[in-house]
Amino acid sequence: MIDVPVPIVLASGSPTRKRLLAQAVSRFEVAAPSVDESSVKADDPRALARRRALAKARDVAQRRPEALVVAADTLTVCGAEIIGKPADRADAVRILRRLTGEPHEVVTAVCLLAPDGRELCRADSARVHMRRMEQSEIEALASRPGALAKAGAYAVQPDDPNIVRLDGDPTTVMGLPLALLRAMVAELYPDAEEQDGPARV
Numbered sequence: 001m002i003d004v005p006v007p008i009v010l011a012s013g014s015p016t017r018k019r020l021l022a023q024a025v026s027r028f029e030v031a032a033p034s035v036d037e038s039s040v041k042a043d044d045p046r047a048l049a050r051r052r053a054l055a056k057a058r059d060v061a062q063r064r065p066e067a068l069v070v071a072a073d074t075l076t077v078c079g080a081e082i083i084g085k086p087a088d089r090a091d092a093v094r095i096l097r098r099l100t101g102e103p104h105e106v107v108t109a110v111c112l113l114a115p116d117g118r119e120l121c122r123a124d125s126a127r128v129h130m131r132r133m134e135q136s137e138i139e140a141l142a143s144r145p146g147a148l149a150k151a152g153a154y155a156v157q158p159d160d161p162n163i164v165r166l167d168g169d170p171t172t173v174m175g176l177p178l179a180l181l182r183a184m185v186a187e188l189y190p191d192a193e194e195q196d197g198p199a200r201v
Contacts, residue, residue: 001026002182004068004189006115011060011071016155020176021070025185033059033071037084045082046123049073049109054121057111068188069113074175076152078104084151092142092153099152101132106152106173112184120184124177126168130154133162151175 003026010021013032021028033056040055042048050073057071076083078098086092109123133141141162147153156163156173171178185192 002185002189002192003027004185004192007064007067009060009064009067009069011056011069014149014175016174017072017176020171020174020178021181024178024181028070029064029067031060031064033057035059037073045075045077045105045107046109046125048082049075049107049123050111050121053109053111054119057113057119061113066115068115068185069111070181071111071113072108072176074106074108074151076104076106078102086142086148086153088148089142092147093138095153096133096138096141097135099128099154100130100138103127103129104152106168108172108175108177110177110181110184112188114188118188120188122180122184124169124172124180126166126170126172128156128163128167128173129165130162131164 002024008025008028010018010028010030011033018030035055037052040052042051052073053071057069061069083095086095105125105127107123107125109121111121113119142153146155156170166173169177169179
């Protein structure tokens with residue numbers, strides 16, 4: 001567990017990101033950002049994810065200027081299409097039909113804003129191969145709780161039977177790449193101490 005000399009605030013309402021961050025830092029708080037993601041534009045998926053993560057971080061930093069703010073944004077890329085969260089269940093079905101049986105890339109950007117004004121924004125990616133699913137299976141997956149809140153309309157589960165192969169960090173696909181996050185925190189706070197035990201939220 002990483003312990004830094006300032007409060008840490010996770011700029012996200014995602015339960016998955018909260019669980020992941022608890023694996024990396026010793027203590028943190030949660031503050032959901034208020035950002036219109038559709039207003040942030042970029043042609044390159046990594047640049048788009050970084051800009052969205054930065055917008056979330058800056059929004060929360062206005063309220064918590066004394067804290068190290070951690071924000072992330074995840075996109076799915078299949079062919080030339082950049083895929084975010086589905087608009088509705090029908091869109092989730094369309095997205096999953098596109099992704100099933102076809103390799104795709106998941107990009108997650110992480111942005112850190114420190115109280116002294118330092119900013120770090122970086123992105124990681126992983127390649128995902130899903131098994132080919134029948135229409136009924138796609139419909140069921142699109143109906144799962146939380147499907148509309150996930151980029152690509154799905155969330156990777158431990159030992160996920162729908163994933164044939166995953167090249168990269170599974171936490172990148174889940175929405176918060178922990179290896180990248182730890183490296184970024186260490187860059188900002190090279191003297192940060194490693195603590196044992198679960199995070200305090």
